[in-house]
Each structure stands twice: as structure tokens, then as C-alpha cells.
Amino acid sequence: MHRMIKTICIIVVVCLLFATSGASAAQYIYYDSGLRSPIVVVNVIDAMGVFGIAQTKWHNTNTCVQIVQGTGNDVSTIVAENLASSWYGCYTPLSREHLFFWGRAYKCKITLNTQLLANKSATFRASVLVHEFGHAFCLDDNPSSGNLSIMNYDRDRNYLSWPTTDDIAGVNYAYGE
Amino acid sequence: MKKFFMTILRSVASVGTVFLMLSLAACGQFAGEQSMYHADYPYFSSIDELTAEADLIIIGETVSANNVEKLKTSSDSDDALPYTMCEVRISQVIKGTAEVGEIITVKQFGDFKKMPDSALKELDGYIKKDSTNLMFLRVFDGVPSEPLSPYQGVVSIENGKLVSKSKYSLFGFENNESVEDAVDSIGAVIEIRSKGD
Numbered sequence: 513m514h515r516m517i518k519t520i521c522i523i524v525v526v527c528l529l530f531a532t533s534g535a536s537a538a539q540y541i542y543y544d545s546g547l548r549s550p551i552v553v554v555n556v557i558d559a560m561g562v563f564g565i566a567q568t569k570w571h572n573t574n575t576c577v578q579i580v581q582g583t584g585n586d587v588s589t590i591v592a593e594n595l596a597s598s599w600y601g602c603y604t605p606l607s608r609e610h611l612f613f614w615g616r617a618y619k620c621k622i623t624l625n626t627q628l629l630a631n632k633s634a635t636f637r638a639s640v641l642v643h644e645f646g647h648a649f650c651l652d653d654n655p656s657s658g659n660l661s662i663m664n665y666d667r668d669r670n671y672l673s674w675p676t677t678d679d680i681a682g683v684n685y686a687y688g689e
Numbered sequence: 690m691k692k693f694f695m696t697i698l699r700s701v702a703s704v705g706t707v708f709l710m711l712s713l714a715a716c717g718q719f720a721g722e723q724s725m726y727h728a729d730y731p732y733f734s735s736i737d738e739l740t741a742e743a744d745l746i747i748i749g750e751t752v753s754a755n756n757v758e759k760l761k762t763s764s765d766s767d768d769a770l771p772y773t774m775c776e777v778r779i780s781q782v783i784k785g786t787a788e789v790g791e792i793i794t795v796k797q798f799g800d801f802k803k804m805p806d807s808a809l810k811e812l813d814g815y816i817k818k819d820s821t822n823l824m825f826l827r828v829f830d831g832v833p834s835e836p837l838s839p840y841q842g843v844v845s846i847e848n849g850k851l852v853s854k855s856k857y858s859l860f861g862f863e864n865n866e867s868v869e870d871a872v873d874s875i876g877a878v879i880e881i882r883s884k885g886d
Contacts, residue, residue, distance in 0.1 A: 543727075544722060545722060545725070545727075591766075592765075593763040593764075593765040593766055593768075594763060594765050595762050595763050595770075596762040596763075596764075596829035596831070596832045597762050597770070598730060598731070598798070598827050598835045598836065598837055598842070599728035599729055599731075599798065600728075600730070600731065601728070601729045602726050602727065602728040602729070603727040603728075604724075604726055604727075608724060614722065614723065614724065626765075628731070640729050643729050644727075644729065647727045652727075653727065653807065653808065665730065665732055665808075665840060665857060666857060667732075
């Protein structure tokens with residue numbers, strides 16, 4: 513009987529290790545409400561003049577991601593609004609894959625808050641937009657590495673406006689590169 | 690007969706356990722999180738920065754919490770966003786215009802239940818009824834005030850000590866300072882800044 517309990521305990525530990533391996537092996541944090549496809553078609557209604565910068569920063573990475581402009585009901589959107597709220601930018605996943613366990617999103621909405629960003633530099637605003645695209649490409653906030661990352665809450669937004677090595681590794685993990 | 694029964698029981702238990710564990714593992718691999726807002730909040734590297742940015746710094750007890758409302762917070766569109774609101778009775782005003790005993794409404798982004806903000810969800814940061822907190826608030830015209838950030842804008846007070854789950858918090862994470870010490874630190878910053886003005 514003791515042997516059986518021991519065997520069950522070992523199976524439990526192995527299964528839990530298997531279940532959590534995807535997240536713990538990496539320094540980035542995988543975000544499962546990112547976009548299903550690494551090619552994001554986006555309707556840029558207003559990106560406070562930094563869409564091109566953010567697009568270039570992501571296109572310059574060694575990943576399969578592409579950000580292209582388009583219109584229609586099935587595309588993602590970027591808007592800038594004067595919001596009485598405490599955040600610079602926000603990523604909202606839309607149209608999730610599954611009814612249960614949700615899965616990734618087919619599209620998203622990225623909102624920039626002009627009330628807090630209007631007086632900031634282009635580098636600062638780009639840092640926010642590149643960060644929000646990071647969510648779209650399956651990166652979660654505050655990676656555990658302590659390394660430089662566009663997903664860090666405490667990053668210097670006047671300096672860091674590009675995806676770092678950790679971020680690129682996270683995107684390549686998410687899209688199977 | 691007993692031996693045969695035990696063998697059957699063991700086999701069923703083993704197969705059942707393996708099936709259960711594989712199911713758990715599959716859930717861990719494929720289950721996603723509920724839809725949440727992922728907002729990028731301002732970061733404050735010092736008490737000086739945090740104090741300067743806050744319009745209102747108070748200590749207060751939460752008299753009601755978890756009231757979800759859709760608020761039109763944008764002056765550019767008619768879209769309304771969900772916020773979780775609480776009412777706070779002010780017991781001390783450290784910076785800004787408010788009265789001790791006044792009850793103010795504080796909003797936090799997201800619907801705490803259906804569509805929360807990810808940082809608030811992760812930190813269990815939606816303000817709870819009967820809790821006492823030190824709050825660094827941004828004040829808006831026509832809509833309730835809001836903490837400067839889920840990571841740094843609200844610090845819980847427990848038995849006269851500051852307590853925070855956020856590693857970015859400038860109070861109560863590594864050192865559980867007393868409320869008096871924190872108020873003194875903030876007061877000193879305000880005094881230095883007022884002399885500078």
C-alpha cells in the first residue's frame with residue numbers, strides 16, 4: 513500500500529512539472545491571451561504618431577511577427593483617447609479562440625491614454641505601444657528574469673523602446689520558431 | 690477472493706490516478722486565463738516622485754467595495770469602461786484638498802469579477818471592504834479619483850504597519866514601516882518641495 517502511495521506521489525510531481533514547464537523554463541512570461549497569428553492586421557485610428565516606430569522596432573526583431581495596416585471588422589485597432597484613468601496604455605484581447613479555456617485572441621484593441629502621454633517624448637510613447645504589441649505577441653508583464661525587457665513595469669520608458677533578447681525569445685516560443 | 694478484490698481495486702486506482710494527473714497536466718498546458726485588461730501604469734522610482742505625482746494622499750477606511758460601474762472616462766468617445774469602485778472614509782489627509790471624515794469614491798480599472806485589470810488581479814489589489822489603506826490618488830474632473838498605480842498607489846495598513854504584496858511598492862514590501870514613519874517620510878518630501886516652490 514505504501515509503495516502505491518509513493519508511486520502516485522511521483523506521478524503527481526512529474527505531471528505538475530510537465531504542466532508548469534512551459535512557464536518556468538523561460539525568463540519571459542508566456543501570455544495566453546495574445547494573438548493567434550503573429551501577423552497582426554491593425555486599423556490605426558490614432559497612435560499618437562508612433563505607429564511607424566513601434567512597427568519598425570518589432571519588424572527589426574528576429575521573429576516571425578508582422579504588423580500591417582488594414583481595415584474591417586476582423587482587424588485589431590489602435591486608438592488614442594483622453595481618458596480620466598491612471599494608465600498610459602492598455603491591451604484588450606477580443607474574440608477568444610475557445611468558449612472554455614478561452615485560448616488566444618483573434619484580434620485586440622490597443623488604447624493609448626493621451627491625458628498621460630500628451631506631454632511625453634516620442635520614445636516614451638513608442639515604449640508604451642511596443643509594450644502593448646508585446647501583449648499581442650503573447651508576452652506577459654514583468655518577466656521573472658530581472659533582465660531588460662519591454663514588458664517590465666519599471667523600465668525607463670524614455671530609453672527602452674525596443675523588444676529585448678528576452679522578449680524575442682518569448683515571442684519565438686509562442687509562435688514556435 | 691480478498692486478494693483478487695484488492696488487485697482489481699489497485700488497478701482501478703492506478704488507472705484513475707494516471708488519468709486524473711494527465712487531465713491536470715493537459716489543463717495546465719492548454720487552459721487560458723479569463724479575458725483581462727493589461728494596462729501599462731506609471732512607475733515611480735522614489736517617494737519623492739510618487740508624492741509629487743499624487744494629487745491627493747490620504748489614509749482611509751473602506752466602507753463599501755466592489756461596486757462595478759461602466760464609466761465614460763473618455764472625452765473623445767462615448768465608450769464606457771468598467772471600473773470597480775469603493776467608498777473610503779478619510780481618517781488623515783497627507784496631501785491635497787479633502788476633509789477628515791469625508792467619504793470619497795475611489796475607482797480602480799476593470800470589473801474585478803468579469804473583466805479585471807491583470808495587475809490588480811495578480812496582486813489581489815481590488816480594495817476590500819473594512820480595509821484601511823494609505824492611498825496615492827490621481828484626481829479627475831467629474832469622475833472618481835484613482836490610485837496612481839496598482840503596484841505603488843495603495844498600501845494596506847495592518848496593525849499600524851504598512852503591508853504590500855507588490856515588489857515595486859515603496860512602502861510595506863520589504864520593510865513593514867509604521868504608518869507614522871511613512872507619513873513622516875512623505876511629509877518631509879512635501880515640505881522640501883514646498884520650500885523649493
